[in-house]
Amino acid sequence: MADAQGVLVVGEVADGNLTGLTTELLGAGRRLVEKAGGKVGCLLVGAAVSGVANDAIAYGADVVYVAEDGAFEPYAAEAWLPAAQEAAAKASPAAVLLGQTSIGRDLAPRLAFRLGVGVSMDTVAIEYDSKLHFTRAAYGGNARAQLAPKSLPAVATVKGKSQDPLEPDSGRGGTVEHIAARPAADQARVKVLGQEKAKVEGVRLEDADVVVTGGRGLGGPEGFQALEELAAVLGGAVGASRAACDLGWYPPSAQVGLTGVTVSPTLYVAVAVSGASQHMAGMSGSKNIVAINKDPEANMVKAARFAVVADFKQVLPSLIEELRKLRA
Amino acid sequence: MDMIVCIKQIPDPETPASAFKVDEAAKKVIPAQGTQPVVSPFDLQAAEAALRVKEQLGSGTIHVLSVGPAGAAQAIKQVLAMGADDGFLISGPGLDDPDAYATAQVIAAAAKKIGNVDAIFMGRQAADWDEGVVPMGVAELLGWPQVTVAKAVTAADGRLRVERVLQDGFETVEVITPAVVTISNELGDPRYPKLQQIMMAGRKPLAQWTAADLGLDAGQLQSRMELERLYVPVVESQVEVIEGESPAEMAANLARRLREARII
Incomplete structure (x- = not known):
């Protein structure tokens, strides 16, 4: 992908809102495209996610890719992968950013292998001069490693609170595109039987x-x-x-x-x-x-x-x- | 059920930060003096998970596999002593310090060569690079489903029932085999082999393969990311130790200092 440009953020929605980390990724994406050019795309996958497309735009997305279907929830890698692949093909980004979350940890490496590219996990700093550089902790936090992708797009998961979100601007312009990929629920090899969310008393x-x-x-x-x-x-x-x-x-x-x-x-x-x-x-x-x-x-x-x-x-x-x- | 447990030999992750050193020119960790390499702790828990499945079923085979330098044979023997049936060490040119991309290629190729594998168990991430990339890479290369960060695994009707740890709770999933499953520390402590098992482990089969034996060429073992820098971040202590005649006085002084600094 010689013409790979811009950033694709794989967003997450919880309780009907973009997660804080998603807004951080959009902020990081915005800062990257200011230097490197291109657009910030944001993929939203889930049962009811189109309602937050405008929020994604307010936080920095130029294009929101919406993959909306009940079968996308609860998350499973094999269900989300075709949607992520389709969004990556449409956006042709230089970098695909995900959060270092239960979903990002599971999806990012598999997406990188599907695209035949490298991945930086738990990234704490993203820089761009003539190319991308990712910094991450290694050896239990004793060391830092700086990595550069050998081919694009580079896939990275980003650590929460390592990037600042933009102030949301409801006047920002952006477009919404729909992703056609749908999970084949009847062929799912991983079936979620149940979830048990931890009780949160007071502040998270x-x-x-x-x-x-x-x-x-x-x-x-x-x-x-x-x-x-x-x-x-x-x-x-x-x-x-x-x-x-x-x-x-x-x-x-x-x-x-x-x-x-x-x-x-x-x-x-x-x-x-x-x-x-x-x-x-x-x-x-x-x-x-x-x-x-x-x-x-x-x-x-x-x-x-x-x-x-x-x-x-x-x-x-x-x-x-x-x-x-x-x-x- | 035929299972592979993948393990990695790493510098002891319990090495105190003060003894941790990096050769910045070579971009490698200098092992602390007097420490021995160990099996990455999550991988021992992966072995424990596979052994529990085998015990639950009353049958099955556990192959233990490591990609790395020749010295990793010692790590394999440790898991053979825990109860695995045979070992595979994949080493040689290009495999002394393979990255996640190369490692996944090798494990996927080895799984095909071993054949008839129902499940591959791995630690959620190696405790040196802390990436957690190889398992999903292997799953993708083999076209298998993945279930990551498990705290319990049981077999049920040719499937695996897996309890996963999520950032905000737990999830139970059922996966059709063959599948890749990664194990987290919440599984609990791995078993210690008995002396007799350690003695017997030396007599269990341990095959040694190279990348070429698996039909892999150097191009397939190229990393996808370039390591530009490896360094130890400098942290200077600026601690103010709170004085006091008694713990109660220290507590009062701490509360006062927090207020003075407008932190509370």
Whole structure:
């Protein structure tokens, strides 16, 4: 594809709205085409997605490709692939961007192999000079790798909160095109029997302005009670390290890190979290990190703005009380 | 059910950040002194998932396969000791440090050569590059369905029933075999082989193939992405350790500092 130009974003819609990450991808796409030329396309796939086409345009899309059919939900790679392929053929982009989400992780590599091109996963920076460059974490967050595609289009998944969305502009112009591909439901080889969505009480972890996270150092699931109390005082959400989730102390949907959720709150309170690289990969974008840890050498203490080096059991009750007083 | 478990030998991912070094000119990681390479942890969980399916059915064969340097034979033996039946090491020219694209080509070709495979189990991502690309590549090259990030797998009427971990919950799917399934850490700890199993693993068959044995030429092993730079990001600590005579006083001082800094 010598004439490959522009960006195709594979968007996601949740609860009838574009996801935050989709708006971030559109912002990244806009900034790329300002340098490299071409248009920003946005593919929307699902049972009822045409209603948000105008939102996609307001956030930076020039062309919205709509693939609307009940059979696209719940997501399955084999159902979405023909739609993505058709949109890529129509847009002939230099880059196809997806979110580093359950869908993006599953779809992007397969789409790249179908197109015969390379893929950069969990990308944190996208640059363009005379060619595209993607930066991503490797070795559990210990290293950064910069990759350049050898052929176009390049496929990339992008980490949440790594790109800024544009201010939505309802006056922006754009067009809507329909994608003809439909999943052959009767030939589906993967059948979803059921889904169980995690209960979200209060604010969603990835949207929270304050996140309180517990790690292996809590010593047991009961430690999370104090964390929930602290999060409630701060109006935040509770997260957990992978170690704590693996031990069954907290649900995996609350896992912050490389294989879990990425957060970038104003305040991140890490309680008894050592700060393994794979955890840091999910929260290092936090604006202010507070570490509460017995070990002054813990990685999290070094990464923090403020650290309390003490046993969390003795710190948290007083901290909750002090914060209540301040907030009263 | 005939299953392949794919494993990768990697530098120990538990290497502390302070001991982690990169040769920027060679764009390679310098293994920390005194550390041994390990099987990527998600791959051991993939082996565990396959062993559980075999135990559930009371029959079946598990082939363990690795693409990489000759030293990866050690990694294969570890999974043979866990209970896999035979091993395949695919190494030689072009395969010392293959990227995701080349690795998927090799695994797909090997699966065809082994033949009659019902399922390929892999870790959700290798814990060195953390990409999670190879499994979907293999599925695409073979034309098989994929089910990724599983926490439980059982066999049911020639199909696999898989519980997946989603970012916001769980999902149960049924997939027609042959299929590629990737396993996440939520599956639980893999088993430790007993001493006797470790001794017996040395006597299990371990075939060594090259890319040429699989009919692959150098052109098919070319990467699709160019690694331009590999480096360790510099992070300087600017931590303010909160003082105090007691934990309670520290807590009060922390609350005060957060207020002064207008964070709360």
